[in-house]
Amino acid sequence: MRSPLKEYEKRKAKYNILLKKHQKYMDNLSNLRLAVFVLGLVILIRMYMVKLYFLFDSVVLVMIILFCYLAYLHKNIENKKKYIAALEEVNETSIKRLKGEWKNFQDSGEEFIDKNHNYSYDLDIFGKGSLFQWINICRTYIGRQRLKEILTEKPEDKQSINNRQCAVIELGPKIHFRQRLEAEGKIICNDKQDTKELFSWIKERNDYILEKKKVWILRVLSMVTGITSLTLIVRIIDYVIAVLLDTSRSAPKIFYIIPYYVPIFLIFIQCVILRIKREDRMKNLIIAEKYNYNIKTYRNMLKHIEKHKFKSKYIIDLCKMLCDNDAKSAYKQIDTFSKICESIVSRRNTLYPILNSILMLEYHWTISIERWKTKAGNDFEKWLSIIGELEALCSIANIKYDNPHWSMPEIITGASMITAKNMGHPLLGEKRVCNDLSVEESYQVMLITGSNMSGKSTFMRTVGINVILAYAGAPVCADQFCCTIMDLYSCMRTSDNLGQSISSFYAEILKIKNIVKASKEGKKVLFLLDEIFKGTNSRDRHTGAMILVKQLSRTGNLGFISTHDLELGEMAKDKNSKIRNYHFSEYYRDNKIYFDYKLKAGISPTRNALYLMKLAGIEIKENNEVE
CATH class of the missing domain: 1.10.287 (Helix Hairpins)
Structure with a gap:
C-alpha cells in the first residue's frame, strides 16, 4: 500500500x-x-x-x-x-x-474559542495550533458547526461512538470520495456564513401568491403581453435593418396585424401590477440570489453523496433520509431549486427591466420559489445536516488515513478507567514522546509531580485530547487505548478577565466549582488540574489542594493533578487512599538540563527551579540567598 x-x-x-x-x-x-x-x-x-x-x-x-x-x-x-x-x-x-505545516492553515476555528467551556480552551481544541485546525476539512458552515459539536459535546452513549467509528473506518480508505466532497465544498464563497437566515426563509410560506386563480391570470397575461411585444420588437428590428441597408421591410405581414399600442398598453398594466407587494417579492429574490452559490454547492455535494454506495449502517441510514421525499432524491429537489436561484441572478442583466415589464419575471420566480418551498422546504435543513455530518466524519476519517498505525480506541462500560499503551500527543508530530498509562478502579487520582518544563502539563493535555478523539469516533495516538464515557473537565489555563473584574485565581475557583458540582451530582467526572490554587499563598494552597484532592477522589471520578507541592504526595500513603504518585524528571549533562518526558512512578526526587534561575543569570549562594 x-x-x-x-x-x-x-x-x-x-x-x-x-x-x-x-x-x-x-x-x-x-x-x-x-x-x-x-x-x-x-x-x-x-x-x-x-x-x-x-x-x-x-x-x-x-x-x-x-x-x-x-x-x-x-x-x-x-x-x-x-x-x-x-x-x-x-x-x-x-x-x-x-x-x-498545518499551523498555517487559514481556518483555525478561532470563533469557537470559549474560555468558559469545560475543557476546549485548556486543551487547544480551537484556535491557532489547535485540534480543529489540524483535522478540519469541512467547507460548509453547517459542517464546521457539526465538527465543533463532536469535539465539544459528551457522546450520548457507547453506540453513538461505535457508529462513528464504523463510518470513519469505511471513509478512511475512500480518499476519492473525501477529496471530491471537499473540492465541491470549496466553491462556497463564505463557509462561515450563518445559515439561520436561509433556513428561516425556506420555512416561510406565502400562500397568497399560490392561489390558482392568481397564478392563472398572471401566466395568461404575461404570455399575451410577451407574444404581442414580440411582434412589436420584430417590427422595430425590421424597420432598423431597412433603414440601415436602404431596403424595403422584409418581415412577414403577420407581425403587423396587432396594433403597436396593444403591447404598450399591456406593458403599462403589468408595470402597475409589478408595484403590488414588490417589497415581499424582492426579499425572496435577494435571499435567493445571496445564497445562489451555496445552494449550487449543496446540490453538487448531494449529487456526489447520492451516487456512492456505503457499507456502514450509520452512513446508509443518513443517505436513506436523502430519498424519502416522494421517491425524488434530495439532489434532484435542490437541483430544481438551484436552477430557480440561478435564473434569478440573471436579473443583474441590463435587459432585465425590459424583460421583467414584458414577462413579469418577478412573479413567476416568486411562484416557483413558493411552490418549491411547499414541496421540499421542510426537508431542506435535514438534507444540509447530512452534508455537515458527512463533512465532519470525513475530517475525522482523514486522521485514520493519514495515521494508519494509530489505533481505534475501545469504549467500555462500567467503572471509570483509562488505559493506554505508547500514547502520545497527536499535534506534536515527530517531537512527541509516548507513555503508557493505566488508571483503573483501584485508584482514581494520579498526582503528578516534577520539575519545571518536565512535561506534566503536556502529558495531561495528551490524555485529554486523546479522550476527545476517542469520543469523536477517531483513532487515537496510541498503540492501544481503552476508556469509559466520562464528563471531561479541566483547569489548566486561567487568566485575569478585566472586563468582568475576575482575577486568574477566582477564574480557577469558578472552574473547580463546576468540577465539584458535577461530582456531587453523581456524574462520572474525568478532571485535569494543573498547579491548582497557584494564585494564593503556599499554606492556603497546600490545605486547599489536600481537601480538593480528597473530595475528588471519591468513587466514580477519575483525574490527573499536576503540582510542585511534593508534600501532597504523602496522601498516597494512607491505607485507603485512592491516590497514586507519578512524576517526570530531568537530568544534567555538560552543565545543561535535559528532559526525557517519560512518566515514572513515585514522587519526583528532583527540583530544578534554582538551577533554571542560575541559567537566567541569578547568582545564588550556598544558603540559597540571592547575591
Whole structure:
C-alpha cells in the first residue's frame, strides 16, 4: 500500500497536469471565438458590399449561435478547471498536514474559542495550533458547526461512538470520495456564513401568491403581453435593418396585424401590477440570489453523496433520509431549486427591466420559489445536516488515513478507567514522546509531580485530547487505548478577565466549582488540574489542594493533578487512599538540563527551579540567598 504522503503527491501531480491541459483548451477556445468574430465581421462586410442582403440575417444568426456555443464550451471548461484546481489544493493541503505545516492553515476555528467551556480552551481544541485546525476539512458552515459539536459535546452513549467509528473506518480508505466532497465544498464563497437566515426563509410560506386563480391570470397575461411585444420588437428590428441597408421591410405581414399600442398598453398594466407587494417579492429574490452559490454547492455535494454506495449502517441510514421525499432524491429537489436561484441572478442583466415589464419575471420566480418551498422546504435543513455530518466524519476519517498505525480506541462500560499503551500527543508530530498509562478502579487520582518544563502539563493535555478523539469516533495516538464515557473537565489555563473584574485565581475557583458540582451530582467526572490554587499563598494552597484532592477522589471520578507541592504526595500513603504518585524528571549533562518526558512512578526526587534561575543569570549562594 502506498504511503499517504506519496498518494497525495501523486494526486497533486496528476491534477497539475490536468490543470495545464484545461488552460490550453481555454486559450484555444478564446482564440477560436476571436477568429469567428473577425471572420464573421469580414463576411458581413463583404455581403453588404456585394448587396447580398437576403443572406445577411442568416449569417448574423449563425454567428450568434456559434459564438454562444463557443462561450458555453469555454465556461464549461472553466468550471472543470476550477474543480481540478480545488482538488489540487486539497492534496497540497494534505501534504502540508503530513509535513507538520498545518499551523498555517487559514481556518483555525478561532470563533469557537470559549474560555468558559469545560475543557476546549485548556486543551487547544480551537484556535491557532489547535485540534480543529489540524483535522478540519469541512467547507460548509453547517459542517464546521457539526465538527465543533463532536469535539465539544459528551457522546450520548457507547453506540453513538461505535457508529462513528464504523463510518470513519469505511471513509478512511475512500480518499476519492473525501477529496471530491471537499473540492465541491470549496466553491462556497463564505463557509462561515450563518445559515439561520436561509433556513428561516425556506420555512416561510406565502400562500397568497399560490392561489390558482392568481397564478392563472398572471401566466395568461404575461404570455399575451410577451407574444404581442414580440411582434412589436420584430417590427422595430425590421424597420432598423431597412433603414440601415436602404431596403424595403422584409418581415412577414403577420407581425403587423396587432396594433403597436396593444403591447404598450399591456406593458403599462403589468408595470402597475409589478408595484403590488414588490417589497415581499424582492426579499425572496435577494435571499435567493445571496445564497445562489451555496445552494449550487449543496446540490453538487448531494449529487456526489447520492451516487456512492456505503457499507456502514450509520452512513446508509443518513443517505436513506436523502430519498424519502416522494421517491425524488434530495439532489434532484435542490437541483430544481438551484436552477430557480440561478435564473434569478440573471436579473443583474441590463435587459432585465425590459424583460421583467414584458414577462413579469418577478412573479413567476416568486411562484416557483413558493411552490418549491411547499414541496421540499421542510426537508431542506435535514438534507444540509447530512452534508455537515458527512463533512465532519470525513475530517475525522482523514486522521485514520493519514495515521494508519494509530489505533481505534475501545469504549467500555462500567467503572471509570483509562488505559493506554505508547500514547502520545497527536499535534506534536515527530517531537512527541509516548507513555503508557493505566488508571483503573483501584485508584482514581494520579498526582503528578516534577520539575519545571518536565512535561506534566503536556502529558495531561495528551490524555485529554486523546479522550476527545476517542469520543469523536477517531483513532487515537496510541498503540492501544481503552476508556469509559466520562464528563471531561479541566483547569489548566486561567487568566485575569478585566472586563468582568475576575482575577486568574477566582477564574480557577469558578472552574473547580463546576468540577465539584458535577461530582456531587453523581456524574462520572474525568478532571485535569494543573498547579491548582497557584494564585494564593503556599499554606492556603497546600490545605486547599489536600481537601480538593480528597473530595475528588471519591468513587466514580477519575483525574490527573499536576503540582510542585511534593508534600501532597504523602496522601498516597494512607491505607485507603485512592491516590497514586507519578512524576517526570530531568537530568544534567555538560552543565545543561535535559528532559526525557517519560512518566515514572513515585514522587519526583528532583527540583530544578534554582538551577533554571542560575541559567537566567541569578547568582545564588550556598544558603540559597540571592547575591
